[in-house]
Amino acid sequence: MVKKRKNLGKIKGFSIQFLPYSEIRDLDSDRRIRKILNVVLGNIILILQGKLRAEEETRLIGDTMAMIGHVKDFKGIELAVISGNKNDSIWGKMKKGIANALAGGDLGAITIIGPATIVKEIKRNPKKIELLLNR
């Protein structure tokens, strides 16, 4: 039986921007984060190919916190990283490691970053990811 679709209600409209990894590959951490935050501060949901390094993720959170209260109506971000299969074999992990090293990053991953004023929550479990929007 087909599940009944949830009523979407009145959504005012929002923009989504896709950023290929090649756009940030050669940037240092400072510039990467500035580029990402510039998009998000424009009330745009960003879909980034690949993912940031662990320390860049915390830096993004830190810089986001520093902007709350200083940028009008900015309340923070919603963030989710969808990565490859964790249960890869050792050989699989090695192959992925080599591919990532050649590409300069984990291109199999996708990072979603949205302004908290638009994205209420990014719900995820191992099988699906849901973007809940503010109305």
Added chain:
Amino acid sequence: MAIKILKNFFKRIFSNLFRHKKDIKLGFYGPPNAGKTSLANRICKDFTGEEIGSVSKVPHETRNVQFKEKVEIEYKGKKMVFKMIDTPGIATKIDYENFLKYKMKKKDAKNRAKEATQGVIESIKWLDDMNIVVVVLDATENPYNQVNITIIGNLVARKIPVLIVANKVDLKKADVKRIESAFPEYEVVGISAKYGKNLEEFYESIFKLSKKV
């Protein structure tokens, strides 16, 4: 050259001799309202008679990093001295309007939000100073939260030993297995900081983890 080798040799011996004399810096990290301060309080109260900080149902009650020095934990006849570091909850968004639900005045809510953002920045800065970290998660909440993944990812990148605590197992909705399956590479201990449930297993894990320092 020979003097330099000798100097390095003695430096290594002395640093190894005195390394274990230092207190182990034990950090409590996690999202807001997971029970970090409740757990730190429980341990401090049990072994020093004093608490580390106040707890509240309102998120972001801890907005500054709090310490308790020289906490000697005794477990099965073994003793270890820790410096306990309780950190503000890490979040990616803070909206003062959420605090208004707890009947807080607008001015106080705005002030709390401002302090909370500073608290998150402080928590992140302290990551480098930890020897071991307990990541406290609310066992009733979905563990697949990017904040949890980011914290653990950072600890791994810094080679800091991690123990995951699934807190609030006294509640019906608690699901420790869900946390275990979300983080299969880490040890997960289910506890109730509020009622002191399963703390023996927690202390055993902490002692085991301390050996990796």
